[in-house]
Amino acid sequence: xxxxxxxxxxxxxxxxxxxxxxxxxxxxxxxxxxxxxxxxxxxxxxxxxxxxxxxxxxxxxxxxx
Numbered sequence: 001x002x003x004x005x006x007x008x009x010x011x012x013x014x015x016x017x018x019x020x021x022x023x024x025x026x027x028x029x030x031x032x033x034x035x036x037x038x039x040x041x042x043x044x045x046x047x048x049x050x051x052x053x054x055x056x057x058x059x060x061x062x063x064x065x
Contacts, residue, residue: 002061005054012047 015021015038022034036042 002054002057005050005052005057008050009047009054012043012050016043016047 021038022031025031025034025037
């Protein structure tokens with residue numbers, strides 16, 4: 001759970017702060033979705049979810065040890 005949260009938060013931050021997401025969507029032929037997905041309204045909650053998942057994984061690991 002910690003790995004998934006950490007990797008998801010890092011990928012979400014990279015997609016939010018760099019133009020890698022529009023390039024990836026264009027390469028996949030999905031450039032019409034760029035206007036809908038490449039907004040802070042969508043990307044910031046994704047980053048928040050994965051950070052919460054990362055924190056929960058650390059918390060459960062710490063609690064069990």
